[in-house]
Amino acid sequence: MRETNEQTATRKRGPAEASGGTVLLAARGICKSFGTRAHRVQALRDVDMDVREGECVAVIGGSGSGKTTLTRIMFGLDTADAGTVRYRGGLLAGPRSAVMRQLRLESGIVFQNPFTSLDPRWSAGRSIAEGLVVHAARSGRRHSAGGGEAIDAAVRGALAMVGLDPDEFIGRYPVDMSGGQAQRVAIARAMVAQPRIMLADEPMSAVDVSGRVQILDALTEIRRRQPHMAMVIVSHDLGVVQQLADRIVVLHDGRIEETGATGDLLANPQSAYTKQLIAAAAW
Amino acid sequence: MTSVSDDGKRSKRFGRGGHTTGNVPLRMRFGVIIRSMWHQSVGRFALIVMACWIAVSLLSLFWTPYPLLYTDGGHAWAAPSAAHPLGTDGVGADVLSWLMAGSRTNLVIALLTMLVSAVIGLACTAVMISGRRALASAGVVVVDALIAIPTVLLALLFAVPFGTSISVIVAACGMTYGLNMARIVKPSASLAARSAYVEAARAMGGERVARVFSPISCPRLSPVLAVQLSMSAGTSILAEAGLTYLGVGVPSGVPSWGHTLTTSVRLISVYPLTVLWPGLTVTLVVTALYLLGDTIRDCADPLANVELRKLAAAVGRQTHNTGADA
Numbered sequence: 350m351r352e353t354n355e356q357t358a359t360r361k362r363g364p365a366e367a368s369g370g371t372v373l374l375a376a377r378g379i380c381k382s383f384g385t386r387a388h389r390v391q392a393l394r395d396v397d398m399d400v401r402e403g404e405c406v407a408v409i410g411g412s413g414s415g416k417t418t419l420t421r422i423m424f425g426l427d428t429a430d431a432g433t434v435r436y437r438g439g440l441l442a443g444p445r446s447a448v449m450r451q452l453r454l455e456s457g458i459v460f461q462n463p464f465t466s467l468d469p470r471w472s473a474g475r476s477i478a479e480g481l482v483v484h485a486a487r488s489g490r491r492h493s494a495g496g497g498e499a500i501d502a503a504v505r506g507a508l509a510m511v512g513l514d515p516d517e518f519i520g521r522y523p524v525d526m527s528g529g530q531a532q533r534v535a536i537a538r539a540m541v542a543q544p545r546i547m548l549a550d551e552p553m554s555a556v557d558v559s560g561r562v563q564i565l566d567a568l569t570e571i572r573r574r575q576p577h578m579a580m581v582i583v584s585h586d587l588g589v590v591q592q593l594a595d596r597i598v599v600l601h602d603g604r605i606e607e608t609g610a611t612g613d614l615l616a617n618p619q620s621a622y623t624k625q626l627i628a629a630a631a632w
Numbered sequence: 633m634t635s636v637s638d639d640g641k642r643s644k645r646f647g648r649g650g651h652t653t654g655n656v657p658l659r660m661r662f663g664v665i666i667r668s669m670w671h672q673s674v675g676r677f678a679l680i681v682m683a684c685w686i687a688v689s690l691l692s693l694f695w696t697p698y699p700l701l702y703t704d705g706g707h708a709w710a711a712p713s714a715a716h717p718l719g720t721d722g723v724g725a726d727v728l729s730w731l732m733a734g735s736r737t738n739l740v741i742a743l744l745t746m747l748v749s750a751v752i753g754l755a756c757t758a759v760m761i762s763g764r765r766a767l768a769s770a771g772v773v774v775v776d777a778l779i780a781i782p783t784v785l786l787a788l789l790f791a792v793p794f795g796t797s798i799s800v801i802v803a804a805c806g807m808t809y810g811l812n813m814a815r816i817v818k819p820s821a822s823l824a825a826r827s828a829y830v831e832a833a834r835a836m837g838g839e840r841v842a843r844v845f846s847p848i849s850c851p852r853l854s855p856v857l858a859v860q861l862s863m864s865a866g867t868s869i870l871a872e873a874g875l876t877y878l879g880v881g882v883p884s885g886v887p888s889w890g891h892t893l894t895t896s897v898r899l900i901s902v903y904p905l906t907v908l909w910p911g912l913t914v915t916l917v918v919t920a921l922y923l924l925g926d927t928i929r930d931c932a933d934p935l936a937n938v939e940l941r942k943l944a945a946a947v948g949r950q951t952h953n954t955g956a957d958a
Contacts, residue, residue, distance in 0.1 A: 426835060453837040466828040470852055470934055472944045475655055476829075480836040520656075520948025522934055522941045538832070 370402035371437075373546050373579050376423050379432035381415070381603075392418045393429070394603040400546065405572060405580040407594035407611070409587070409626065414600040416583045417550055423581070424456060424548050425449050454484055457539030459549040463531035463556075467523045473534045474519035477504045480542045507537035510574065511567040529560025533567050540571060546579040547571075553586060565589055587630040591615060599623050656944050664939050668931035675927035681920035689736040696729040700887060709903045718909045721895050727909055733887035734910075738869050741801055741888075742921070745868035746861045748806025753813030753860070760818050761825045779811045783871055784878065791880040801881055805871050809864040817856055824852045855929040855936075862925025866918040873914060889914050 381393040392415045400406050400423075408416045421427040423434055425441055434441045439448035457480075460466035467476050481500050505515035511533040523531050532552055539547055549568065553561040572580065572593065584590055590597060590611065597614045599606040599622065607620045618624045669675030697717075704710075704724035712719045718727040759771035787804035794800055824830060869889065875881030876890030877897070884891075889910045896906035934940040 424835065426831065450837065453835060456835070458832060458835045460828050460832060462828065466832050468829040468852065472655070472948070474948060479833055483833065483837045516949045517945075518948070520944035520946070522944065524935060525941060525945075535832075542836070 370404065372399045373402050373437060374400040374423055374581075375435045376419070377433050377435075379419060379422055379429045379434070381418055381422060381427070381429050392603050393422075395432070396600075396603070396605055398423070398598060398605070400579050400581055402545070402579055403577045404595045405582060405593050407590040407597045408581065408583045408600060409585070409590060409597060410600035410606070411626070415603045416600050419600065420548055420550060420581055420583055424458060425452055426458075454542070455545040457542065457544035457547045459532070459535050459539045459547070459552045461551045461554055463528065463535045464523055466535055467531060467538075469523055472520045472522055473508070473526075473537075474501075474504050476534065477507055477538045477541050480538060484542055503541055504537075507541040508534070510540060510570060511537045512563060512570070513537070527560060528556035529563040532556055532560065532564050536564070536567050536571070540575075543575070544578060547581070549580065549582045549584075551583050551585065553584070553589060561586075561589075565592060568593055587615070587627065599626065656940070656947050660943060660947070661940065664943050665928070665931045665937075668937055668939055669927045672927055672931075674923050675931065678920045678924035678927055681916055682924060685735055685739060685917055685920075688732055689739045692732040692736050696726075696732050698726040698729045700725070700729060700733055702726065702729075709899065709906065711905060719903075719906055721892070721906055722899065727892065727896075727906060730887050730892050731889065731910060731913055734889045734892055735913075737798065737882060737886060737888040738872060738890075738917070741798055741805075741872050742865040742868050744798075744802040745805045745809065746865050748802055749810035749813055749864045750857070750861060752807060752810025753817060756811060756814035757817045757821045760814065761821045775811050775814055779808070779815060781808070783808045784875065784880075787871075787875050787880045796880055796883045798882060798886070801868070801872050801875055804875075805864070805868040809860075809867065813857075813860040813864065816860055817853060820853055820856050855933050858928040858932065859925040862921050862928070866921035869914055869918050869921075 376396065376398045379393050379396045379398075380391075382389050382391045384390050392413075396415070396419055398406075398408075398419065408420060410416050418427065422429045425434070425444070436448055436452045439451070440446075441449050441452065443449065467473075471479075478500050481503055504519060508515040508518055513530065513533055518526075518530070518534065523534070526534065532555070536549070536552070539549075552568070553564050556564065568580075568582075569592065571578075580593070582590070582593060594611045596608065597611050598608045599614075599620070601620075601622045606622050607614065607618065609619075614623065615627060618627055666679070669679055702725065704720065706724065707716070707720050708722055708724045710716055710720040710724070716726050716728065718731065721727055721730070756771060756775050760768055760775065762768045762771070783804050786808060787800055790800045790803050872881055872888060873890035873893050876888060877894045882888040882891050892910040893907065893914070896903070896910065900907045930936050932940075934944070
């Protein structure tokens with residue numbers, strides 16, 4: 350039987366990291382390359398990764414290490430050249446497969462730049478409600494008389510959860526928001542349908558320092574309120590990772606360099622590359 | 633959690649539907665857009681001309697100064713007078729009556745051309761930005777090939793089996809302007825389809841093309857659509873005049889501005905005033921239509937019109953307050 354990267358790295362760090370809740374999302378042997386045959390860049394090389402129910406996994410690594418590519422493949426936004434992704438045991442076989450539809454209904458994604466990931470011509474309320482409207486349409490439910498009210502209440506609840514005043518922000522457009530406010534609206538959009546699993550792809554990289562604090566508070570509040578939701582966070586910021594993540598996966602040059610419990614890995618890194626990352630963050 | 637409010641009270645204040653999640657009811661949005669247009673001199677001009685055009689068209693359904701079939705052979709090519717404010721044509725028919733009745737025909741042609749070109753243009757754009765590369769490439773090639781066929785040639789082709797009629801003008805104009813529109817809208821639609829917010833919608837289970845074209849997302853394309861549709865309407869009026877002059881437009885006996893121009897243009901050097909009125913009308917309306925598109929683009933886009941954004945914010949606050957009152 351093939352010994353996977355993650356299994357190897359996990360064994361180095363002890364059995365505690367392998368235990369936990371039910372595996373929600375499992376990637377096996379993921380390979381991905383970009384570019385032409387003459388200039389091919391191997392972004393991912395035989396990567397395995399699991400995300401379990403209720404845990405927050407941080408994927409860290411330098412620029413070009415394959416963090417975003419891996420998580421995009423795991424959440425069905427990209428396809429792998431080789432390897433498989435399973436959601437709750439079912440294989441993600443294609444964009445129209447039943448498992449993919451289930452993943453789409455049960456996942457929420459926060460993108461890097463809120464000003465491009467929110468429709469500039471839609472108010473915050475409309476953007477947040479979109480997921481609920483799509484889900485209602487997908488599940489074949491027609492809008493009943495109270496449907497609009499229920500959506501309204503859910504949208505206001507999501508805005509309140511991320512620390513934004515619903516009255517002030519429900520009708521506000523992204524152009525009238527700061528980076529931190531816009532990203533919190535994007536987080537509210539990802540959270541409004543109460544997903545089982547959430548991906549936050551460098552959610553703080555496009556905002557200023559005060560915005561980062563607000564987003565971190567919002568994500569911490571979400572973890573507190575929804576302890577069973579799994580979260581995958583891609584970040585350069587080890588401070589954020591330390592506060593949010595239960596487990597860290599270190600990617601380097603398309604491979605998993607090391608993985609382990611957050612406190613354990615940050616206190617006692619095994620690989621030279623992880624030590625470099627931690628040392629660089631200390632600056 | 634804040635508001636879920638009394639439906640009756642909210643309906644009274646904001647109209648029915650559309651007021652949840654900070655959405656502005658269409659009636660209120662329309663009011664702000666019209667007010668914004670009115671505050672611009674160009675927009676005011678366009679609105680006044682459009683209102684006059686529609687009013688005259690409606691009036692002509694019930695009343696014209698003279699019946700269309702009335703002719704006064706003794707006063708052919710008469711100059712403007714109290715009896716005939718815009719004069720008479722070569723058979724002594726009242727020019728004002730024919731222009732009034734013609735405004736109705738041209739309004740129908742402009743509206744139908746907009747509709748047909750919008751359907752063809754958006755359908756072709758949807759194919760050209762499809763995720764299936766072969767289909768998208770084939771769509772681009774087909775549109776590029778068909779776009780080379782001129783409106784006049786297409787009208788002549790349609791006129792062979794179907795004869796001259798308003799339908800022929802609408803079909804020829806709608807098809808050519810629709811293809812042009814598809815080519816112009818495609819870059820905006822492609823950008824929208826590749827944008828992060830469409831990807832975010834796709835991640836929630838939405839379809840890519842549906843997200844770009846759905847009625848709720850049309851604001852992304854509405855600025856370019858507003859300009860293109862108004863240009864289609866304006867150009868269809870010019871095309872009607874040209875095609876009627878060539879004999880493949882509006883059939884003889886059906887009033888239209890092109891028909892009035894055609895009947896009076898033969899003696900332009902002798903009776904220039906009879907050509908002036910229909911020519912002036914066409915110029916005025918076509919100019920107003922072009923300006924209307926530009927103004928709508930500026931006033932209906934929440935990114936460009938801060939009043940729309942203020943309204944949305946106010947609706948978000950008022951919705952809650954009404955709910956609290958209840």
